Amino acid sequence: MSEKATGAAEPADAATESFVAHRNLLFTVAYEMLGSAADAEDVLQETWLRWTGVDLEDVRDQRAYLVRITTRQALTRLRTLGRRRESYVGPWLPEPLLTTPDVAEDVELADSVSMAMLLVLETLGPTERAVFVLREVFDFPYEEIAEAVEKSPATVRQIAHRARAHVAARRPREVVTPAQTRHAVEAFQRAVETGDPRKLLDILAPDVVLLTDGGGKVRAALEPFVGAELVAGLFVRVPDLNEVEPVQVNGHPAMLLRRDGKIDTILALRLDGGLISGFYVVRNPEKLTGVEREVTLSR
Structure with a gap:
């Protein structure tokens, strides 16, 4: 050469x-x-x-x-x-990201990529979102963020303050311990397997919300379901939900449902105070291809 x-x-x-x-x-x-x-x-x-x-x-x-x-x-x-x-047709949810237990152990990182946090970030403007991510998640200096978003450092400080207050008012109410998470997930699985709505009600927050993202490509609810009674009834009526594989998605517990050998649904959970306060149900096939590929490669 x-x-x-x-x-x-x-x-x-x-x-x-x-x-x-x-x-x-x-x-x-x-x-x-x-x-x-x-x-x-x-x-x-x-x-x-x-x-x-x-x-x-x-x-x-x-x-x-x-x-x-x-x-x-x-x-x-x-x-x-x-x-x-x-x-977009119906509720929009982030594309699920298959993560390892190591991510879940990093509480700050797991929170920053959680479905709940990504939905909060959706309510920020593009520049606010960039500033929040770079400053609050990765602790970049204001001067470096200013160069990235092409604003002055003083302006970036103002944007960061505004974004921080906006997110703080909407993020999960308290940190959930790994033990609480395991208990809630195991109790949810047992309740679904037995089809007993009373057992489900024991682990659902009164104001639990279920969002379903089908993107207009598959059957999915176009509006959120709110309330423990309504959500518990939905899970009792859903067929084949006990045929699930526990996984970690976006740093938090989730369940993978297959139909005919292919991933049909990702069901991600949000917990507050040891109770399940949110279900994020992703069914849009375009958002499941990445998880399907990762699961296939890991086998």
């Missing part, structure tokens, strides 16, 4: 090493901004293409530079997705 060819390879190798080293961070930033693993992967592809055109000698902090590219690409995509979601 010639000296010229060798010299050309070194920067490319350095760029690849840096991108791979920070890939998990970049994916999580993009996913928390977009609520979609597929879109987050697309953003990472766009980030990589731009990163390969950067002269690394001009980059002081490669991590910050990569996050800046990712954030800007995610903001562009988020604004497009926002217009699409306005015409």
Whole structure:
């Protein structure tokens, strides 16, 4: 290999090493901004293409530079997705992300990618969402966030304060211990298997909410179901719900339901005070392909 060819390879190798080293961070930033693993992967592809055109000698902090590219690409995509979601059929839920027990043990990370938190983040504007994720989840300095969102540090501080107050008013009421989580999940499974609505009522919060996302592609409720009596009755009437596989989705307990060998539904749970306060039922086939692929690869 010639000296010229060798010299050309070194920067490319350095760029690849840096991108791979920070890939998990970049994916999580993009996913928390977009609520979609597929879109987050697309953003990472766009980030990589731009990163390969950067002269690394001009980059002081490669991590910050990569996050800046990712954030800007995610903001562009988020604004497009926002217009699409306005015409979405029925409730919109984030694309489920299969996670490991390690993520669940990291309470802050698990909370930041939970279905409940991602739905709260949906109520923020694109820039507010980016600022909240970078500051509150990853503790980036205001100056770096300002460069990423193309605002002044003073403006970013104001946005962060506003977003923090908005999220604090809507996030889960209290931290749930692993023991409480196990108890609630096991009790829910037993109650569904026996078909006893009274046992379900014992573990459901009075104001429990069930959201179903079919995206207009499969059968799903177009409005939320609210209240323990109503939600308990729904689970008693749903066929084959006892044929489930417990999994971790978005850092929290969930159940995977198959029909004819394929994933048909992901049922994610939200807990408050040891009771189940939310069910997030994802049935849109386009949002299940990533989990199907991950489950297949893990076998």
